[in-house]
Amino acid sequence: MPRKVQARPDRTLAVRRRLFSYLYRAGRNRWVERAVARIMAPDHPGLALAQGELLVSSPRRVLALTAHPDDLEFFCGGTLRRMALAGSRITAVVFSDGEKRGNWENLARERQAEQWLAARIQGYETVTFLGLPDFGLPEDPRLERALARAWDHSAPEVVFAFDPKELVPRMANRDHKALGRTVLDVARSRVSGGSQVYFYGTRSPDVLVDITGVMADKLQAVKAHRSQMVYLDEAETDGAVRLMGRIMAGRSGATYAEGLFRLM
Amino acid sequence: MAAAWLVWRRMQQPYFPSVALQAGLEMVSRRCRVLAIGPHPGDLELFAGGTLRLLAQNGSAVTMAVLSRGERATNRANIEEIRTREAEQAAAILRAELVQLDLPDGRIRPGPELERTLNELWIRTRPELVLAFDPKGPTPLGQNPDHVALGAAVLARARSSISRGERVYFYAARQPNVLVDVTEVMQEKLSAVRAHRSQLRGPDWAAAFVNRYVSRLHTGRVPALYAEPFYRLV
Numbered sequence: 001m002p003r004k005v006q007a008r009p010d011r012t013l014a015v016r017r018r019l020f021s022y023l024y025r026a027g028r029n030r031w032v033e034r035a036v037a038r039i040m041a042p043d044h045p046g047l048a049l050a051q052g053e054l055l056v057s058s059p060r061r062v063l064a065l066t067a068h069p070d071d072l073e074f075f076c077g078g079t080l081r082r083m084a085l086a087g088s089r090i091t092a093v094v095f096s097d098g099e100k101r102g103n104w105e106n107l108a109r110e111r112q113a114e115q116w117l118a119a120r121i122q123g124y125e126t127v128t129f130l131g132l133p134d135f136g137l138p139e140d141p142r143l144e145r146a147l148a149r150a151w152d153h154s155a156p157e158v159v160f161a162f163d164p165k166e167l168v169p170r171m172a173n174r175d176h177k178a179l180g181r182t183v184l185d186v187a188r189s190r191v192s193g194g195s196q197v198y199f200y201g202t203r204s205p206d207v208l209v210d211i212t213g214v215m216a217d218k219l220q221a222v223k224a225h226r227s228q229m230v231y232l233d234e235a236e237t238d239g240a241v242r243l244m245g246r247i248m249a250g251r252s253g254a255t256y257a258e259g260l261f262r263l264m
Numbered sequence: 265m266a267a268a269w270l271v272w273r274r275m276q277q278p279y280f281p282s283v284a285l286q287a288g289l290e291m292v293s294r295r296c297r298v299l300a301i302g303p304h305p306g307d308l309e310l311f312a313g314g315t316l317r318l319l320a321q322n323g324s325a326v327t328m329a330v331l332s333r334g335e336r337a338t339n340r341a342n343i344e345e346i347r348t349r350e351a352e353q354a355a356a357i358l359r360a361e362l363v364q365l366d367l368p369d370g371r372i373r374p375g376p377e378l379e380r381t382l383n384e385l386w387i388r389t390r391p392e393l394v395l396a397f398d399p400k401g402p403t404p405l406g407q408n409p410d411h412v413a414l415g416a417a418v419l420a421r422a423r424s425s426i427s428r429g430e431r432v433y434f435y436a437a438r439q440p441n442v443l444v445d446v447t448e449v450m451q452e453k454l455s456a457v458r459a460h461r462s463q464l465r466g467p468d469w470a471a472a473f474v475n476r477y478v479s480r481l482h483t484g485r486v487p488a489l490y491a492e493p494f495y496r497l498v
Contacts, residue, residue, distance in 0.1 A: 264287070
């Protein structure tokens, strides 16, 4: 376990802990959950669910892009697990190691190990760590080139990336937004390549994937990131994942779902 | 009031406007067999006229199927013939083939009759791209039940359509995800709408003004002067 660098109280950690637990507690209210689910519901939920089944039921080459080691499992872990079970070959590309946290020293190695563990649970074929600076993706000149190279190297049929329009307005991590925006740029020159681009962590989903059957695997994969259990503890993380699943499922008929926005 | 109007308009914009415009370009530039279904004569011209003309210009075979003759519009004696002739004129302007059907105006409801009609249309045209009225409609209140029935029937067929590889678009969409830039064919669209003389009151410029205003509703965040909104079922 990495050590604290200084003995000062960690203000960032405290702020984010309060923020996340406030969001979680607010969302746990039945009426809030219902209202949010109503706002985020796709226009034709039954068809969205059918489209999700089409997406996960045939084997494809998948490129899953993410900014930090735990985001992929939290936002689209169930989808990836179902695709892996259907025989897809999943390449996960993690742009930064998520090494920063307040006044702690470098967390990179620990979080990489956790990502490998989660990858084994999920059944990814490979995980690539690009090691760009955590919290510095928007300024990093290597981002676009690294993304284009990863895309061309794996020649994907399906690409997953963060939605540059964040899930909760004005509250997304800047790395997530930068990654999504770069994917938008890179995708524009690859329209004719025939790959589909899906955004996860979106607030206007139009494809829903039913993850009820793989919920246990998703929870296990999310909780493999032990170093991230400082914001919410394990029980709360469990509850938050289930809450997200219920909100995305809404009235579509699934118990838990994950929402994706299909770009092209 | 003004703020509410602005918020309402903002909510109607597509999620990624520039991507929606790109998708519209891609939609009209591919050559395919197009089936556009309208509940009454004139609906297709008003809501998707520019897109149909663009598709026809780019080499697609466009079929405009009009379900009813719009005989309940006024109590003129031969209104059916008049409106059918107007629809033919409009189809000629848009360079589309017109299929005029005989469902009862105002009484189109989901049911076996509508199903059978749609089946025949599908067999007859074997479409690769389908345009139908959005079952949610352009406004939250005051929908014409014919429009809703058509949209619901096409939506019910959509799952099998999509698995066959057809692409389904709804016109008159309230929350579009495809915008088609119709600036270059705006004149043709206007004259196609104007062909429906029996339905227009007042001078031509008034109809043109309303039409231009409606066509600009969704262009707030994209570099297009006039656009038509569509909702694409993914």
